[in-house]
Amino acid sequence: MTATRIDGKAIAAALREKIAVEGKKLIDETGVVPGIAVVIVGEDPASKVYVASKGKAANECHFKSVEHALPADTSEDTLLSLVGELNEDDSIHGILVQLPLPDHIDESKVLELIRPDKDVDGFHPINVGLLTAGAKDKAMVPCTPAGSLILAKRSLGDLSGKSAVVVGRSNIVGKPMAALLLAESCTVTIAHSRTKDLPSVVKAADIVVAAVGRPQMIKGDWIKDGACVIDVGINRIPAPERGEGKTRLVGDVDYDGAAEHAGFITPVPGGVGPMTIALLMANTLTSARRAAGLEDLDYAALLG
Numbered sequence: 001m002t003a004t005r006i007d008g009k010a011i012a013a014a015l016r017e018k019i020a021v022e023g024k025k026l027i028d029e030t031g032v033v034p035g036i037a038v039v040i041v042g043e044d045p046a047s048k049v050y051v052a053s054k055g056k057a058a059n060e061c062h063f064k065s066v067e068h069a070l071p072a073d074t075s076e077d078t079l080l081s082l083v084g085e086l087n088e089d090d091s092i093h094g095i096l097v098q099l100p101l102p103d104h105i106d107e108s109k110v111l112e113l114i115r116p117d118k119d120v121d122g123f124h125p126i127n128v129g130l131l132t133a134g135a136k137d138k139a140m141v142p143c144t145p146a147g148s149l150i151l152a153k154r155s156l157g158d159l160s161g162k163s164a165v166v167v168g169r170s171n172i173v174g175k176p177m178a179a180l181l182l183a184e185s186c187t188v189t190i191a192h193s194r195t196k197d198l199p200s201v202v203k204a205a206d207i208v209v210a211a212v213g214r215p216q217m218i219k220g221d222w223i224k225d226g227a228c229v230i231d232v233g234i235n236r237i238p239a240p241e242r243g244e245g246k247t248r249l250v251g252d253v254d255y256d257g258a259a260e261h262a263g264f265i266t267p268v269p270g271g272v273g274p275m276t277i278a279l280l281m282a283n284t285l286t287s288a289r290r291a292a293g294l295e296d297l298d299y300a301a302l303l304g
Helices: 008-030 045-060 076-088 107-113 125-132 143-156 174-183 198-203 255-259 272-291
Strands: 035-041 064-070 094-097 163-167 187-191 207-210 228-231 235-238 247-250
Touching (some): 008 272, 035 045, 035 076, 045 064, 064 076, 094 272, 143 174, 143 207, 143 228, 163 174
Parallel strands (some): 035 064, 163 187, 163 207, 207 228
């Protein structure tokens, strides 16, 4: 068996096109321009690249995009004051504070100040609670799990009754991913690095979501024949074959080994990553539509 490669890059591009159409329609019909503000503190290179890609995606979707780049020594009070101003700015529907923040700033204090209806990352405790309580339609859902779910549904169709294992228990991916799969009527196991006999647990799953942060930890022979493998991991490892000091990106799954067993599998890069930014745009549009008194869109259905 050779797995079908899930092209997250192409699916994300198609979704962004649909969001752009719906964004333009919202502007034309209501005058509401979806607005997103991204706040970055410091000079982390990876964060700067990610912020730039968010800005580009926002412009493609006809959104208002604002970037606040603050120096690394910015005080916590200054950052909290900025978030407070963005909360009150009616032209901003999504506020995203790029993580990680410098050590002297309390991340939880900043994230909890963002208004839940503008929390397009889905990290506010109120959004976490709504999702966990099964009120997904009232929450802002974290972008990476939401994108991962779309990829799984496009591969397998109806997920009801399927066995799913999420390897990883983070608040950003593992826990919300489990809540989303439960909402699809899957039987869900949250596993992690300390799970006893992890290979057997993974082997039982129709859907495997890998979000543990360890390069190629999940081996090919752990994967059930025909399973759908969603690899959220992004790890940089040495690549001496490319030259001295060179590196390459890999996921949490041994892709080549898993592809011999899986029915569907996401690559790294080019799988879940592009979906994260597409769903950030989707959440911003959702916030703008709610502000205009309109119903939410079903983004999976938009893709057809």
